[in-house]
Amino acid sequence: MVQNTDYKKLIATTLTKMEVMQARITELETRQKEPIAVVGMGCRFPGGITSPEEYWNYCQAGLDAITEVPKSRWDSSKFYTKEPTIGKINTHYGGFLQQDITEFDARFFSISSREATSMDPQQRLLLEVTWEALENANLPPNNLADHTVGVFVGITSVDNAITVYNSSYDQIDSFFGTGNALSAAAGRLSYFFNLRGPCLSIDAACASSLVAVHQAIRSLRNRECELALVAGVNLILNPAITINLSQSGMLSPDGRCKTFDASANGYGRGEGCGVLVLKTLSEAQKKGDRILAILRGSAVNHNGAAAGLTVPSGPAQQELLRQAIADARITPEDVGYIEAHGTGTSLGDPIEMNAIASVYGKRSQPLYVGSVKTNIGHLEAAAGMAGIIKTILVLQQGEIPAHLH
Secondary structure, three states, X not given: OHHHHHHHHHHHHHHHHHHHHHHHHHHHHHHOOOOEEEEEEEEEEOOOEOOHHHHHHHHHOOOOOOEEOOOOOOOHHHOEOOOOOOOOEOOOEEEOOOOOOOOOOOOOOOOOHHHHHHOOHHHHHHHHHHHHHHHHOOOOHHHHHHOOEEEEEEEOOOHHHHHHHHHOHHHOOOOHHHHHOOHHHHHHHHHHHOOOOOEEEEOXXXXXXXXXXXXXXXXXXXXXXXXXXXXXXXXOOOOXXXXXXXXXXXXXXXXXXXOOOOOOOXXXXXXXXXXXXXXXXXXXXXXXXXOOEEEXXXXXXXXXXXXXXXXXXXXXXXXXXXXXXXXXXXXXXXXXXXXXXXXXXXXXXHHHHHHHHHHHOOOOOOOEEEOOHHHHOEOHHHHHHHHHHHHHHHHHXXXXXXXXX
């Protein structure tokens, strides 16, 4: 009888532990699919755009931000050519910031004037727009040290370092390394705001800022951080990379992305910076934050051995869309608008549109597709931020701005 009682206690204890374990597994599985809230955002884009409000007004008005290359970047007359020529560029247009990128309040960010001079302007822009995004989120920047905050920055351009190399090695001082290393772009934010969570600079070419968002979502779901700052930044400071892109046949002569149009003949380069402030939806609701939008799912993959290193793969894009839909726990029919990559190339656009049609095509309601690149150009590492912020504004306003060209 004693043994039977012991067995019953053992079984009861085991069942209790199994119930606890099952509850824990369910909690972890739920956490891995938890929606993420956007609680703040800031931006600087071509066309003189310095805020999300100005961005919406610009898109709604159907304006075109493409201009000639500013003299402050380079003398385009020395590089422009209509005919393919080594060392030359087939366009003298692009989407450039109207603000003077040399202006920076170094004292405000506790940086000496000497160090600020050696910093890549992209780092300075990140500091400014991140501050603005935190203000937009009603989060006092000076109080972030009390929380575990992650920083995820999409960045690829090394134009500033190239400019220094091309001018004089005498300009390389003790601040050059931290001022120009891509890894320091994220580190600069963590250092200034005294943040101790994950800190990553991500170079995934034109997908950089979207991959940064994906990594931030995973970090928040895994409780590696309770708040995430996600950014994308891109500045065009000298002609070197533009020469390379022109020689590769990627650029449109008129500098405009004619997305999904029969006249598409390449993309127009653009620059800018966008920052999102993210929390898990449950945390944002608990804190009473203003929720601008909800990110329900994300996915990331690679083409593998496709037709070429930079050639898009239709099957890979289709699989990516399906993975994102599954992660969001929705169906294709639930999606009413897609802010596409849509660079305006005769190779990439059809592949992307075919992938969209394959995944979303069977539906009873219309699916609207657009790309803000037709307004402001392709911001490369910051393009994802421009697309996400536009989509948030579309959801808020209940209106889809006109697609240009």
